[in-house]
Each structure stands twice: as structure tokens, then as C-alpha cells.
Amino acid sequence: MKPYLAVPLVLIALLIAVSGVAAVARGWVLPMNRRHVHSPRVYGWGQLVAALALCWQVLFGLVISDSGTRHWGTLTGGAILVVGLMVMMVGQLAGGGREGSGHSMVVPMRLAATIRRIPDGACGTVPGETMCTTSRVSAGTSGVATT
Structure with a gap:
């Protein structure tokens, strides 16, 4: 196992997973993505799938030493990553009831x-x-x- 590759990949997967949990549980998306994401919960599920795929890649690419298992495991991880990215794209395209700017109307309604x-x-x-x-x-x- 090569920890200089595994540790950063697991940390990135953890950050993506935390963002995905926030999107699924609360509908919260990172500020830089709010304009593009129209369905935050679908986008969050895509982030969770992508985080799972990164962990899967680390497990089979860096931890498992059997060449046959390693080959099919990393190939499966790549397919899972593509599925996660496609779900994230659907979250950007699907209309989930958010405004085009992504800003909530709660504050202006309270002010009014x-x-x-x-x-x-x-x-x-x-x-x-x-x-x-x-x-x-x-x-x-x-x-x-x-x-």
C-alpha cells in the first residue's frame, strides 16, 4: 500500500461525502455550486456515490495485492464513479423547485x-x-x- 496516494484520496472522498450528506439531509450545496445545481438532493446522492467510488478505487487499487481482483475492482470503481458523476449531472439539470439564482426567499419574506x-x-x-x-x-x- 502507498499511503502517500491513499491518504489524500480518502480525505478527498471524505470531503465529497460530507458535502453529499449536507445536500441530501438539508438541501445545502457549496456556494460555488449553488447557481448550477437545481436539485440538491439528487446532486448529493451523486456526490455520495462518487465518494464511494473513490474509496472503492483506493481499496482495490492500493490495498488489495491480487492482480486479478485488483483489475476488476478498479474497473468496477471506475464504473461507479461514472455513475456518480452522471447522477450529479442530473442534479444540475433537473428542476427541483429552486430559484435560478439558488438564493432562498426566506430572508426577503421575513423582511417584507x-x-x-x-x-x-x-x-x-x-x-x-x-x-x-x-x-x-x-x-x-x-x-x-x-x-
């Missing part, structure tokens, strides 16, 4: 719930902000403007 209609010319407060109406606001809009 804290803003109340303020009569023209009056001032009110929203946590952290002072809101006043001005003459720039037309009659048909929300009636709230920042100064």
Missing part, C-alpha cells in the same frame, strides 16, 4: 413581514432602519422609501 404601510409624510422604524415616506413615492406603490 416587518415593513408596514406608513402614511404619506410619516416616519416609522424597521429593525435597523428608519423608513420615511417622501413625495417621490407615487400613490399606487408601497409608500415606503429610505432616506
Whole structure:
């Protein structure tokens, strides 16, 4: 066994698996992937399969010394890795109800719930902000403007 190859591969597989568990359990995807991933749970399952494939490759490529078993084991690991990558691609293509930007609407909805209609010319407060109406606001809009 060559530990200088096995240790980094197992660590990479562990990081991919942790990201996959987060995607499957919570729907959380790394920030750099959020724009591209439309179905985070499917994408997470693909990450878990890819992590399994990397561990499979380490097991059969570096630990097992029998040449016949080693050959078929690494070939199977490569096929599992391709399946994992294909599942990850499906997670990027499938529509899972996420917005195109990947941002949640929870924070804007909470903010909208804290803003109340303020009569023209009056001032009110929203946590952290002072809101006043001005003459720039037309009659048909929300009636709230920042100064």
C-alpha cells in the first residue's frame, strides 16, 4: 500500500461525502455550486456515490495485492464513479423547485413581514432602519422609501 496516494484520496472522498450528506439531509450545496445545481438532493446522492467510488478505487487499487481482483475492482470503481458523476449531472439539470439564482426567499419574506404601510409624510422604524415616506413615492406603490 502507498499511503502517500491513499491518504489524500480518502480525505478527498471524505470531503465529497460530507458535502453529499449536507445536500441530501438539508438541501445545502457549496456556494460555488449553488447557481448550477437545481436539485440538491439528487446532486448529493451523486456526490455520495462518487465518494464511494473513490474509496472503492483506493481499496482495490492500493490495498488489495491480487492482480486479478485488483483489475476488476478498479474497473468496477471506475464504473461507479461514472455513475456518480452522471447522477450529479442530473442534479444540475433537473428542476427541483429552486430559484435560478439558488438564493432562498426566506430572508426577503421575513423582511417584507416587518415593513408596514406608513402614511404619506410619516416616519416609522424597521429593525435597523428608519423608513420615511417622501413625495417621490407615487400613490399606487408601497409608500415606503429610505432616506
